[in-house]
Amino acid sequence: MKAETLNQIYGKNEIQQAQRYQFLSTKFQSKFNEKPEVYVRSPGRVNLIGEHIDYSGFPVLPMALDRDVVIALSEIKLSSSKSTFVVVSNLLEKYKDLTFLHSSVETDSSEAHGWHSYFFCAYKALIRQIKISTPKSFNAMIDGVVPTGAGVSSSAALCCASVLAISAINDISLSQEQLINISIEAEHMVGVKCGGMDQSISVMGQENSAVMIHFYPKLKGLPTPIPSKIVLQQLNNFDSPVFVVANTLKVSDKHETAATNYNLRVVETALAGAILFKKLNLVIEDGLIQKNNLLTLRQVMDIVAFGEVKNGNMKSYDFEVDGKECLNLMLSIVEQHLKSQPYTREEVALELGISVRDLVKKFIDDQYLTVKADKFELYKRAKHVYSETLRVLKFDQICTGKEVLPIPNEILYALGNLMNESQSSCRDLFNCSCDELDELVKLNLSFGAFGSRLTGAGWGGCTVSLVGESMVDEFVKNLKDSYFTKEKLQAAGMTLDELNDVVFYCKPGTGSRIVNYS
Template sequence: MSSDIVPLATSASDIYSGQFDEHQARFQQLSEEFTRIYGTPPAYIARAPGRVNIIGEHIDYCGMPVFPMAIELDTLIAVAPTDTQEVRVANTKHEKYSAFSFTYCEKDIVYIDSSVHSWANYFKCGYKGAIEFLKINNPKGMNCLLDGHVPTGAGLSSSSAMVSCVVLATFNINNAQLSKEDIVNISVASERYVGVNGGGMDQTCSVMAQRSSALFIEFSPKLNTTSVRFPKTDPEISFVIANTLVVSDKQVTAPVCYNLRVVETRIASLMLAKYLGLDKNPQISNVDPLTMKIIMDVYFANKDNHPSDSVDSWIFRLSEMLSHTQKLFSNKPDGYTWEECAEYLNITVEDIKNKVHVNKFPVRAEKLQLFKRSVHVYSETLRVVKFRQICETADASINPLIELGKLMNESQDSCNKLFDCSCEELNELCQISINAGATGSRLTGAGWGGCTISMVPSNKVDSFIQTVKSQYYAKHHPNLTEEQLEDVIFSTKPGNSLDSSYTVSIDYGIWHYLIPARISLAWKYTYVLKIFC
């Protein structure tokens, strides 16, 4: 099986690290519910996992590398083709997510109203992106049933998992087999139809992740992924994910949160290019969007006075870019007005807004925090590179648990003070985690709510979780049951690589019904599960 193509699985054991009967029972229940709704069994079940970002927040859309890992919490879509061009979609959580349908339209494929916050929009944008890429005017109709286990608004990439899963399902129903990179690029572009100007980390991790490893993802000058294993330590490295239960929806808050941060980094890039004398360079002036990574690459393209080793080169370049950024923006630490940015660039405010596509992704701000945002981007990237370096370097003089934890703590401090994407609950949960024995703790995902990720020695995980339950959840959510708590705080550690699984057909007659169980994390793939009935 080519590593460039999304695998076709025939059993839950092809995908998950354990609890196979329970996962297979979930597939069976999904198939049975699909058959009850539509009268026929599904042809495929497409799967895409969520992700947790270990370090590297809000820098993917700046072209900088990030360091996430896929998780076992996932989105499934059972799907079957129809003879019409109608797409019918239902959700197993139908009390919360109403069923909907639409019919393919040759003019715009499907209408998406980005001003309306609806789960249907995420499905539609994945479908639209897939059909646009396939360039077909007679796509097959689809009956779909979605089952999502990635909590929404928690920073674990529920929306991107859904969009990637829809793209994958649409391809397979229309007999198209595309590379993982194609699916990533289509999913990234598609999600912007809902009005969020996101990067590519979530979709890349969902599609490209490997078992037993985190993923070092580079976006510029081209997409490149490197699997990175965590160093062996005694005790072993474990991670604990804890949900603040503060829901932050990127689409709803985008004008003052997510999209605004993207715009601020884009304007900072324009001004930095002029400061460095690069604004007339075709590699800069002809690029849209212009990112801080592109500026760094062009600036150092003809310079020979930096180390040739890739990691040392990253560190050298990022350190120098941090220095330039501080010299340019530090005179206005409280922010720039739109007019001040326009004056520096010698263009109008309207020109700036057109360059950063405010018409597509509206924002609201009187002042743009260019100093804080740009310092965060370059310093956070430096932490990502150092994190990878520690993981890959066998240096007996350092304790990886301590050194990696320090980088995570520095990241949280930067997210809170420079990028302003944390919140009181995230800060509190991180501090409780450090006091409870974590060597590092930080927000994960876009922030403004959602989850934290903490690095914890494996021999302290149980006591750590109990402390967080008593000091955070008992205080803020005293009515949560123990079963509910197991869904909002859970642990994982890097597992061993699994050998290739056998391809076996699934006999529904021997599957068991789903038993409620603790959800664990693992490093997994996006999959298409073929149903044999």
């Protein structure tokens, strides 16, 4: 996870990024009276397709952005204090510094939330999983250019960069899987029950390729090359794909709304899996499910497809090959066994044969999870999860040439159609869209996007649109002139100079790196 040059990370933007790193270095020296010893970076991400299915155990298809969080650090070698302490600063002066003692981390029970919570929880999660015998005191300064509250995962970029930074300054080498898992735990500690997609792509990102990230039965990332101009020209299609990210300007704060939005969906999908398992009289041996003995919708599907599980082992199969058949089977089962109307707590408890109190204890109460709901939409959530996973498989197979299209040169139309179907499902079945997202998607399509959908958790944030490279400049200009009025920008506390952070086009970038810069 080390990059010897900025070019290995940023390519043609190397010169611009070198200026940014130099500015960060200068500010660091001004504040701490010494040069940084270590630089790390982790990118934001845009999810091309596969929304809200990672925490149900299904693969997703995001790509890393070239917009990232960079952290500069130096060890505090001379200190009058015998206690290890950490000072964290942000390049943006509106954010206050954070100073804490190493000894206070395990005893801290504060629920205060702010930008520094992500760094503090990253430190706490790291020392919980990797025992540091002699932790170092250090100074850190953060520079983030991933838009916040926009659905492009600024929080995961900050968590991953923080874990990598803390480990690097303490001379700890982490595997990709360790970095991902510790970063996930850190965000859980902040109060968001994320599923792992954001952290995984921030770490695993690959240039020129989306990454199909599998979470079950084990974490792995498989590249899904975005069709290149050369490949498309061979099919008589002379336009290559570009993805345009556009911010609705409606802030999507997963922490603030988690109890009624994000965390609630996590609980609803778990409840849907539990009821399907019960109604189908499925059998599973104790020990397969480690945490709270809960099944994901993916695990329910696997048990349906391959019968009883013995000794925690599932029959091995190729998800990419057999997945479509299994997913279609589960969609028919959802139609048969889940009622389309919302379930009350009492109805869910009755279906599961447990008390309401036990229902809350098993499915809702969690150290880091808060949920506020008396009714649960189980049919809609399960239907979205299984149908969205089908779209992920189709998207991947079109990109990799495994799915033959009736008209080969219409690859971009086929991919765009899957994105449009995903948006409809997010809006109607998962209820994670909003008026602003719906309006922006409609505009994106009217200006010539092949497909457009929300990206990220939803309820605000960004859209991602598939656009032909030959028309991308005109597309972006039309969006800026129509949706992003001066009045909307002012209401969001932004200026016209910041418009390039609101609408921008991108191609897949690299993941987390320790950066060799001096």
